[in-house]
Amino acid sequence: MSTAALPATPPAMPAPAFGAAMHALLARLFPICRSITGDGVRQTLAIVREYLPALQVHEVPSGTPALDWTVPAEWSIREAWVKNAAGERVIDFRAHNLHVLQYSTPVGGWFARAELEEHLFSLPQQPDLIPYRTSYYQPNWGFCLSHHQREQLQDEYYEVCIDSTLDAAGSLTYGELVLPGASEEEVLLSCHCCHPSLANDNLSGLVVAVFLAQELARQPRRYTYRLVLGPGTIGSIVWLSRNPEAVGRIRHGLVLTLLGGPGGFTYKQSRHTTAEVDQAAALVLRDFGAAYEVRPWLPYGYDERQYGSPGFNLPVGCLSRTPFGEFAEYHTSADDVGFVQPTQLAESLSLTQALCEALEANRSYRNLSPYGEPQLGRRGLYKGVGGGQEGADWQMALLWLLNLSDGSHSLLQVAQQSGLPVALLHRAARALKAVELLQPL
Amino acid sequence: MSTAALPATPPAMPAPAFGAAMHALLARLFPICRSITGDGVRQTLAIVREYLPALQVHEVPSGTPALDWTVPAEWSIREAWVKNAAGERVIDFRAHNLHVLQYSTPVGGWFARAELEEHLFSLPQQPDLIPYRTSYYQPNWGFCLSHHQREQLQDEYYEVCIDSTLDAAGSLTYGELVLPGASEEEVLLSCHCCHPSLANDNLSGLVVAVFLAQELARQPRRYTYRLVLGPGTIGSIVWLSRNPEAVGRIRHGLVLTLLGGPGGFTYKQSRHTTAEVDQAAALVLRDFGAAYEVRPWLPYGYDERQYGSPGFNLPVGCLSRTPFGEFAEYHTSADDVGFVQPTQLAESLSLTQALCEALEANRSYRNLSPYGEPQLGRRGLYKGVGGGQEGADWQMALLWLLNLSDGSHSLLQVAQQSGLPVALLHRAARALKAVELLQPL
Amino acid sequence: MSTAALPATPPAMPAPAFGAAMHALLARLFPICRSITGDGVRQTLAIVREYLPALQVHEVPSGTPALDWTVPAEWSIREAWVKNAAGERVIDFRAHNLHVLQYSTPVGGWFARAELEEHLFSLPQQPDLIPYRTSYYQPNWGFCLSHHQREQLQDEYYEVCIDSTLDAAGSLTYGELVLPGASEEEVLLSCHCCHPSLANDNLSGLVVAVFLAQELARQPRRYTYRLVLGPGTIGSIVWLSRNPEAVGRIRHGLVLTLLGGPGGFTYKQSRHTTAEVDQAAALVLRDFGAAYEVRPWLPYGYDERQYGSPGFNLPVGCLSRTPFGEFAEYHTSADDVGFVQPTQLAESLSLTQALCEALEANRSYRNLSPYGEPQLGRRGLYKGVGGGQEGADWQMALLWLLNLSDGSHSLLQVAQQSGLPVALLHRAARALKAVELLQPL
Secondary structure, three states: OOOOOOOOOOOOOOOHHHHHHHHHHHHHHOOOOOOOOOHHHHHHHHHHHHHOOOOEEEEEEOOOEEOOEEOOOEEEEEEEEEEOOOOOEEEEOOOOHHHEOEOOOOEEEEEEHHHHHOOEEOOOOOOOOOEOOEOOOOOOOOEEOOHHHHHOOOOOEEEEEEEEEEEOOOEEEEEEEEEOOOOOOEEEEEEEOOOOOOHHHHHHHHHHHHHHHHHHHOOOOOOEEEEEEEOOOHHHHHHHHHOHHHHHHEEEEEEEOOOOOOOOEEEEOOOOOOOHHHHHHHHHHHHHOOOEEEEOOOOOOOOHHHHOOOOOOOOEEEEEOOOOOOOOOOOEOOOOHHHOOHHHHHHHHHHHHHHHHHHHHOOEEEEOOOOOOOOOHHHOOOOOOOOHHHHHHHHHHHHHHHHHOEEEEEHHHHHHHHOOOHHHHHHHHHHHHHOOOEEEO | OOOOOOOOOOOOOOOHHHHHHHHHHHHHHOOOOOOOOOHHHHHHHHHHHHHOOOOEEEEEEOOOEEOOEEOOOEEEEEEEEEEOOOOOEEEEOOOOHHHEOEOOOOEEEEEEHHHHHOOEEOOOOOOOOOEOOEOOOOOOOOEEOOHHHHHOOOOOEEEEEEEEEEEOOOEEEEEEEEEOOOOOOEEEEEEEOOOOOOHHHHHHHHHHHHHHHHHHHOOOOOOEEEEEEEOOOHHHHHHHHHOHHHHHHEEEEEEEOOOOOOOOEEEEOOOOOOOHHHHHHHHHHHHHOOOEEEEOOOOOOOOHHHHOOOOOOOOEEEEEOOOOOOOOOOOEOOOOOOOOOHHHHHHHHHHHHHHHHHHHHOOEEEEOOOOOOOOOHHHOOOOOOOOHHHHHHHHHHHHHHHHHOEEEEEHHHHHHHHOOOHHHHHHHHHHHHHOOOEEEO | OOOOOOOOOOOOOOOHHHHHHHHHHHHHHOOOOOOOOOHHHHHHHHHHHHHOOOOEEEEEEOOOEEOOEEOOOEEEEEEEEEEOOOOOEEEEOOOOHHHEOEOEOOEEEEEEHHHHHOOEEOOOOOOOOOEOOEOOOOOEOOEEOOHHHHHOOOOOEEEEEEEEEEEOOOEEEEEEEEEOOOOOOEEEEEEEOOOOOOHHHHHHHHHHHHHHHHHHHOOOOOOEEEEEEEOOOHHHHHHHHHOHHHHHHEEEEEEEOOOOOOOOEEEEOOOOOOOHHHHHHHHHHHHHOOOEEEEOOOOOOOOHHHHOOOOOOOOEEEEEOOOOOOOOOOOEOOOOOOOOOHHHHHHHHHHHHHHHHHHHHOOEEEEOOOOOOOOOHHHOOOOOOOOHHHHHHHHHHHHHHHHHOEEEEEHHHHHHHHOOOHHHHHHHHHHHHHOOOEEEO
16 A cells, blocks of 8 residues: 555644643632532633633522522522630631531531531541532531541530521522534533532533633634533523523533543543444544543433433533542542643643544545545545555545445544544545545535 | 432342242152153142142143144053063162153063163263153153163163053143233243153242242232243143234243252343343343353253244243253252252242342333433432442432433333342332332333 | 254365366466556466356457546566666566566666666565565556665666557456356456466465356356456456446455465455355354454455445455465565465365355245244154264254244354354255245245
8 A cells, every 4th residue: 555645734732831821720710619609600700701701691590490490599608617615716618618518508606516526527538638518409507627627626515607698589600602603503511610629620621611612712613612601410400491492402512520630531421322422522532542431321420411311312421531439539628729730631622622623523425436446646645655654544544435435424433434533534534525526415 | 429218128039938848849749750741740730739729730632733743642651670580670660760761662571681772871971870861752662770770781681661651542731820910911931840850850940930920929910920831842832832812912931940950040042132031031130149141042942942933933031040961960860859959949939030020110111300300309319318339329220210211211221221220220210100200101 | 952864065175186276277377477457467368268268358448438547558568677887687577577667667778876776676674575566557667676686786877678568559458257147146256367476466366266166167056156357456447337237236246365375364344344245254264164354344455445435335355365465475576386385275265165155055044834843853854863063063953944934034144143054054954945844035
């Protein structure tokens, strides 16, 4: 087999500079105390609008019905502390956002240690770390603290104060950005933005999504892209309940989460398991070069649960690095700014870009010279001299596309059957289209 | 993930007491000299009627055409012996039922040793054991004996007597029990009962079937259950030829055999290979905890051959422990009452019960709140406190059922895709039905 | 399980004598200088006509359009040499056909060594071997030589002569043989015959095809067989362009190539991947006993590329031993008469015969006694005495055929599901047809 001219390789990874900018945004967002409602989300989205000015911020009143749910009261937290008999603050929300149980009801007064203990959460197996705990839908109050800190609480009585509000006249906040494409068909990108001071979960997904949207905004788009940034579960439920028409236009979707940690990539299939986004993710990960794993659909996890409920049945997968619950820092104070590295964010961005490119590239073609092989030589696509694996792959990409372009094989299917990279096949398809051997369907 | 209230676990295994009662029945039936016709089958079925009074016993006259076959003459055996020159009985049917070749024609007189040798069957590789041999459809006579016993036959002449009858005016006997259910659709349970003094093959299957029928009789039934106890091959052929309407109502079927030996379980798929009974057997075995193997359909074996002939094409699998020909005691005098243990019988019964429960439980459901996840908390199905694998599995069972209950996934398919136990999913489905989240189709 | 009468086994392998005759033909054809056009092909086909007098030889004028291609000018080569300063022929086409670049344009005169070097081809990694190189569609001239020979060229100037003609008024030559069968449906056998003095590539395929056609000619045929012997790529393109009606009758096809080397067999699937020829090849190789590999379709290789282009989409696989590029002798002077052994040719012939037999045998049957198993004993197909694996396999072949002959399983599918040899099932099908238990559809 001889080799042939390779079109110039498109620019590969985002420069490491992207990583630094991504990490700076993450570090800026980290200190904000987010929850599923409240000013933390508003402050977060305000900063995101500096990057994506077209981002729309929606407020949905507490009490609004949403599918089987109701928008909860808005939670605000001002102060939360425990003082010992000597009046010293032994636990203080000001020291770390994680110290207060999310959605704690207001409380104040003196408690015997045994009573207080029922409202404390710590991790005996990870005694230095503060856990992250919530009680959104069951009224409760509590404090999270390191187990070492807890063991020092030996007084008989403690004074407790949680100065919080659960405002039935408040609202739930989410952000939404639409990047119109040539087609009304949509790609949904969704991130939860309800966790306080946890870097990987999920400021990493938010930051990757913001930079991905910036990059998508700069380029021609076949698809319309829709970015939804909202609180987990209730956020996607609220969005789904308010956007029946947009729901009907979603062709592919991705939940982006846990994209800043050190592990390999994990793609969790959509409920369809063989949707186009599932094919694209598997192939892009195959081509990408990093360690990865493809996992089957599971009706547990992030907001893909809601998008993939049987009534909506949207083809939305979930892309992460090491999944939730499988790394020691998960939902603890160790998931901090240092746990997420710039290079990891940049690599995640690069992967999501490749995945969007694969979705954009995936078409079926018709071979316009389908009887026998067309003579590539006289079209300048077959060179007598050359070599190396890249040249051989290019020649094979041309032959595979010609052979399978019978209208019933998509580019991703050609990538699957041939073993060749999606990006290489995309370039080869453009070259064959240029010499009028392929016609997109 | 939090855990939730688990409904009370249904009673698990039959008490070991079942094992003793089962073994007692087996020991009582063991000494009877059964064949494919004759009083041995009648005596066996008479004892079974003590356990299942509704059992009907059918007599089908010899000579009756049945599909491609004809009901054979009825065989009776009274005496069979070989005497040496000194007049001593060196082989005697009274000592062991296996000593006579089944369906031996009558014979009497003196034979040179060489002539006699042509009618002797022994096992040189297992010299202590008497083999089991038959010649139903080719007239012959013979004796089975241990190889050691055979080697001692050194006289020049022997006197032979087989006092048997092949009565063309006789009949073939089989038993049949119908347990009506809510539906006319049937589950067929079939055992061969034609072997003399072989405990595992197939008194074990018969005893398991009898106790299973007793248990099924005690409980509400979705399906109608039909138990057929008859001689191998000709028995099922006769039954099939006489019951065209019942044949049309069979939805699932099991041949029960070799269920008392020490090995793991073996399920041989029906001719369909993916029938509901095949799915159920594979999943129930997966959940059961014992060693097991699922084997593909093979048109050789027990009466599943007849049920699975292409004209009938019934979805009838075969459940056994170690299959025929794969354990040393098979078709020898070593397959005796001691080879079958009470605990093995009880475990087999428990498995067949679980399999029937799985068939009963297998429905498709529709999620009545299919848009997004329903809020389980306000329905008491999501608890904030708890733990352990059982709680986690229960929560996942609820989520899987809600997610896949789109009318096109059966409970067994949910069990397959989720990896969760069939019985747990059945309980979860009942819980979701109770709060009106699931509706059976 | 008892055994039964086995019909006499049909004659197995061709006698070793076939191997000698095959190798003699190969040795006779080896010295001819073939190319994609020219007298070398004509001489080759003239010798083949001694074996297959019905072979038709077609001449297609240069310049004739053929699909996307044009028949090239006819190349003739008379002399080609390089002389050193002393006037000695240091490279001479008379010494080896491979010394000249195929389709070299005429050239003559003195060249500086550096200029000459641009027209020399050698193999530094295999310094003793002359490579085989072509430049059919890009005008060029050149010499191939061993790397050792090349290293001795130290003169400053060399005289070069290539006395060749590229005749635009010439023609392309190919051979075609049709063996009519009971049906107009065709099996295509195709070999490239354009390589000079390379034994395995592809005189081996040609010789196997010639002997296979001789054997097929001697026997009754269900299918019509068509043998096409032509130059690679352009030969099959020309044939396809001229025979639209025959193309429509092709049901199965095989490219035969590289069948004389020492390696195991390789079957490359047709573009369909599950066509009948793909099933047959996989099963016949499974049964054959030699080492083998089945590889997926690839739009690169031999003329299956043209037959399998999407417009034609013919089910044509490729049968070889070690594939091109995977043995050291490939496309070098080491692929000589000694590299191909008579026993290897004879074994390849035997395999291709078995493959044609499998295609001939592959029918679906209907069991005429489909309700229960038919009683084989009274039809003489079930014997009470016997043994051995052959007898057991014969009995299982009967049972599998009866069980799966519901009109929707072909003989090859029975062979796949049962694991039994195709040839055994074919015999069993004939035996069941003889007693009127099976009816071909």
